[in-house]
Amino acid sequence: MITFFTIxxxxxxxxxxxxxxxxPTPPDRTVAIDVLGIVVVGFSAIMALITGHDYFLNIGIxxxxxxxxxxxxxxxxxxxxxxxx
Amino acid sequence: MMKKMLFHFLMLFGVxxxxxxTLEIPDVIAGVIVSxxxxxxxNSIFDGEVTSLLNPVKLFWAIIYIPVFFYHMMVANxxxxxxxxxxxxxxxxxxxxxxxxxxxxxxxxxxxxxxxxTPGTLTVDIKGEYLYIHWINVLSDNVxxxxxxxxxxxxxxxxxxxx
Amino acid sequence: MSELSTAAAVFxxxxxxxxxxxxxxxxxxxxxxxxxxxxxxCVTLGTCFILIGxxxxxxxxxxxxxxxxxxxxxxxxxxxxxxxxxxxxxDFGIKLWEGSVVDKLAEDKSKE
Numbered sequence: 001m002i003t004f005f006t007i008x009x010x011x012x013x014x015x016x017x018x019x020x021x022x023x024p025t026p027p028d029r030t031v032a033i034d035v036l037g038i039v040v041v042g043f044s045a046i047m048a049l050i051t052g053h054d055y056f057l058n059i060g061i062x063x064x065x066x067x068x069x070x071x072x073x074x075x076x077x078x079x080x081x082x083x084x085x
Numbered sequence: 086m087m088k089k090m091l092f093h094f095l096m097l098f099g100v101x102x103x104x105x106x107t108l109e110i111p112d113v114i115a116g117v118i119v120s121x122x123x124x125x126x127x128n129s130i131f132d133g134e135v136t137s138l139l140n141p142v143k144l145f146w147a148i149i150y151i152p153v154f155f156y157h158m159m160v161a162n163x164x165x166x167x168x169x170x171x172x173x174x175x176x177x178x179x180x181x182x183x184x185x186x187x188x189x190x191x192x193x194x195x196x197x198x199x200x201x202x203t204p205g206t207l208t209v210d211i212k213g214e215y216l217y218i219h220w221i222n223v224l225s226d227n228v229x230x231x232x233x234x235x236x237x238x239x240x241x242x243x244x245x246x247x248x
Numbered sequence: 249m250s251e252l253s254t255a256a257a258v259f260x261x262x263x264x265x266x267x268x269x270x271x272x273x274x275x276x277x278x279x280x281x282x283x284x285x286x287x288x289x290c291v292t293l294g295t296c297f298i299l300i301g302x303x304x305x306x307x308x309x310x311x312x313x314x315x316x317x318x319x320x321x322x323x324x325x326x327x328x329x330x331x332x333x334x335x336x337x338x339d340f341g342i343k344l345w346e347g348s349v350v351d352k353l354a355e356d357k358s359k360e
Contacts, residue, residue, distance in 0.1 A: 079336040219281045
């Protein structure tokens with residue numbers, strides 16, 4: 001069952017990577033990176049389920065917040081403004 | 086002023102307790118110190134609108150809002166999943182303009198985030214009292230009708246706790 | 249690990265399926281705004297379901313409570329990020345897909 005979950009999530013990651021590599025415009029890549037960040041949080045939840053250790057969810061929380069900041073920086077870049085506005 | 090700082094302190098301390106999930110004395114003391122420093126330092130950044138939730142009536146409506154929101158979110162996801170899996174791609178996208186009655190920034194943010202997570206709609210921009218919304222299946226490009234279709238079902242709840 | 253309970257397995261399966269649909273939407277839909285629709289909504293809800301499944305499996309232990317925190321952060325950050333990307337790409341000059349019906353934002357921008 002768990003193997004099935006990890007395979008499905010890996011497939012989602014590959015879809016995102018396809019869009020990161022082949023996306024025709026910069027915003028397409030930004031969206032794919034954002035989605036990849038959220039999928040990795042799901043992965044860390046699955047890892048916590050497999051191992052029973054709680055630090056995988058610490059990784060998940062940090063990953064969610066950091067990927068949000070990264071996405072905001074990329075979005076500000078797309079808007080054509082500086083990072084401190 | 087003090088009320089705002091105390092509210093943020095309690096919020097940060099609550100998150101700390103949930104995050105460490107122990108009640109050992111050194112951990113709790115470290116949490117109190119860190120939350121106090123953050124609450125004092127960041128006091129000028131927070132605008133303190135969240136403190137309106139201290140009113141029990143408003144808190145009640147905010148809690149009522151959560152299941153309503155989850156219901157609309159489930160419907161939205163089934164709808165989008167249907168559109169993605171259908172081989173004919175039945176989409177009719179466009180950006181429409183809607184009007185909101187909400188005044189406070191926090192209320193507008195809550196409304197915009199709710200709209201983004203629910204049926205086929207995505208907030209693109211906010212200018213004053215108008216929201217620009219990307220709609221995956223445009224039913225009407227008229228401002229009033231689009232407002233009735235998209236905004237009303239959330240606004241009647243949000244207006245009760247964020248005004 | 250302990251044995252996976254049925255309720256947790258059901259919730260995690262639904263979540264993973266929604267994640268997969270979101271990824272598929274990222275590939276299939278024609279332009280950036282539609283991709284954002286599928287990607288943010290389906291993937292956010294899918295990950296929320298996975299976290300709820302983890303919460304059901306472990307109950308209110310340290311893992312379950314961290315899953316709740318993670319869920320709250322994802323629900324707050326994901327729509328904001330989607331909003332930022334869509335505004336950024338509209339300012340970047342990405343046009344809507346040719347089958348689109350109306351673009352009020354571009355009309356209002358050209359008036360100014």
